[in-house]
Amino acid sequence: MTFADTVSLSGVAEGDSRFFDTFSDAFGQLDQGYLDNGVPDPSLDGFFRISGESGVTVGTLGTFDATTFNPTAFEQDLAPGVSGQQGTGVTIFPNQELFSLGNLTFDDSAATGVGTEVFSIIGFGGLDFAQNIADDDAILNNFTATPYVTSVSNLSGTVTFENGGLDSIDLTSDITFSYLTTAGVFSYDGAFDIVANEFSLFVDDTDAFGFGGVRLIWDASGTVTATAIPEPGSLLALAAGTLFSAARRRRR
DSSP: OOOOSEEEEEEEEOTTOEEEEGGGTEEEETTOOOEETTEEOTTSOOOEEGGGSTTOOGGGTTTOOTTSOOOOOOOBOOOTTOSSOTTTOOOSSTTTTEEEEEEEEEOOTTOOSSSEEEEEEEEEEOOOGGGTSOSSOSGGGGGOSSOOEEEEEEEEEEEEEETTEEEEEEEEEEEEEEEEETTEEEEEEEEEEEEETEEEEEEEEEEEETTEEEEEEEEEEEEEEEEEESOTTOEEEOOOOOTTGGGGSOOO
């Protein structure tokens, strides 16, 4: 039996996936949008005021805990560094809940197609989170014409097959988002993991900027689907069990 040794990953993000620009006191949430004739429209991405939520003040924007952040007010805010955006929405989630999550390569040289087989992940490429979250919406985008760059390091993980069918992916990695600006390179470090059929991204970092620092936060999770390469017609749905997914969900 022949195994594809590369799979393309796509995701469906949960509605409470968020992006924060604390320098601008602003956050966006996937399932919350600006008002359209008085009704919130999730497709009208917009920034809301972080300090408008219970437990957060302007003075704690650099230190508040994003993992326990539980917004309810959703006070509409200006887009970071942009005038005239209030009430109009911006494109924080370019493809809404549909995320592109790159390609995994694994070593299938010993594959038999019988029983449970576990293969080591040997490569992870094509991941570009600017396609998914805030490609040009942070305060730092005032100093660059290009989106931030995604890089992955310290990759570790396996794929598990049951009788020739992909059952689960387990992956841990460090992830860095870098803004290449006229004021220098600003980098933000965090983690990207996949356990069973769940992905988790969490980046909460501060880089020096001008008289202070710019704290940016990416907090997203959701389900993953894998498609075989070079056989795009064969869709390999990951196991839907919750044994591992519950343990690796975002810390809230």
